[in-house]
Amino acid sequence: MKKFVWTSKKHLMIIVNKLRITSSVVIDDVILHHMKWVENDLLNYPNLDIKWIKRKKQTIKQLFQNDNTPLIVIEHTGPKLYFSPIDKIFYHENTSRVKLKNIANHHQLPPLISCINKNKDDAFEFVDCTTGLGNDLTLVAKYYTQSSIIAFEKDIYTHLIVKWGIYFYDKVLYDRIKFIYGSIQDVDKNVFEADVIYLDPFYEETVDVSNINVLVNHVRNEGYKEDNDTLMSYLIQFMRHKLILRGHYQSDLFIKYPFERLIQKRSKTHYGVINKKKDA
Numbered sequence: 001m002k003k004f005v006w007t008s009k010k011h012l013m014i015i016v017n018k019l020r021i022t023s024s025v026v027i028d029d030v031i032l033h034h035m036k037w038v039e040n041d042l043l044n045y046p047n048l049d050i051k052w053i054k055r056k057k058q059t060i061k062q063l064f065q066n067d068n069t070p071l072i073v074i075e076h077t078g079p080k081l082y083f084s085p086i087d088k089i090f091y092h093e094n095t096s097r098v099k100l101k102n103i104a105n106h107h108q109l110p111p112l113i114s115c116i117n118k119n120k121d122d123a124f125e126f127v128d129c130t131t132g133l134g135n136d137l138t139l140v141a142k143y144y145t146q147s148s149i150i151a152f153e154k155d156i157y158t159h160l161i162v163k164w165g166i167y168f169y170d171k172v173l174y175d176r177i178k179f180i181y182g183s184i185q186d187v188d189k190n191v192f193e194a195d196v197i198y199l200d201p202f203y204e205e206t207v208d209v210s211n212i213n214v215l216v217n218h219v220r221n222e223g224y225k226e227d228n229d230t231l232m233s234y235l236i237q238f239m240r241h242k243l244i245l246r247g248h249y250q251s252d253l254f255i256k257y258p259f260e261r262l263i264q265k266r267s268k269t270h271y272g273v274i275n276k277k278k279d280a
Helices: 029-044 094-106 111-116 135-143 156-169 171-175 189-193 210-222 228-238 252-256
Strands: 002-006 013-023 048-052 071-075 078-082 125-128 148-153 177-181 196-199 242-248 260-262 269-275
Touching: 013 029, 013 156, 029 071, 029 156, 071 156, 078 156, 094 135, 111 135, 111 242, 111 260, 111 269, 125 135, 135 148, 135 171, 148 156, 156 171, 156 177, 171 177, 196 228, 228 242, 228 252, 242 252, 252 269
Parallel strands: 013 048, 013 071, 125 148, 125 196, 148 177, 196 242
Antiparallel strands: 002 013, 071 078, 242 269, 260 269
């Protein structure tokens, strides 16, 4: 899936990821428009080794017969990322849509919204350190319509499929989100001026990830797992306002760091909040 080259200036190892892209079997103006947009966006990723595949009438299984490179298929319903003929991930809004309906119909706030604890019309900046499939950042963006979002993701394949998926689903929402391939540890520390920084290390062994097994297995296999302890120490050191953690109730992060925990009695997933003191 990836190969390595050495730079001549800093003698650092750069990962060059390989990716194949194709279309749905039936191509029309909508698919062609999406393909052109994707082609232009890929100019922002010089370390990607891209191979464009003519789909013709090939099945996904046939496309993997002689090549196991990850494959993105551009379809009317959005892009889908295949790691094998049966293992795929894609962006969808089902989870956030259900939570937003519960808010509207039953005035039931999701734990993340409760932890953010801002008025619905407040303008603020939210940083998601671990985008994953984008469910949480979508929920925050759609509930807090005046918020701006920065979304970090270290896995290039997940980064692209969520970024492109949100663009195809909701261009207005897309324009409010700054997608960054990489870690918050690799950018200017001005990002810590954000009002809320959010971390969901769902790659932990203890987290119940039955709904995202394909993604989690891929990340573990490829070695993109964050060092959660190092990352957490870094976030607490430089945060300016509020830090929110979502994790398994047995996660060591809740014990090692001074989180005020929001316990969900019927869930193994808990939330924790650290508020930086104003005089700190």
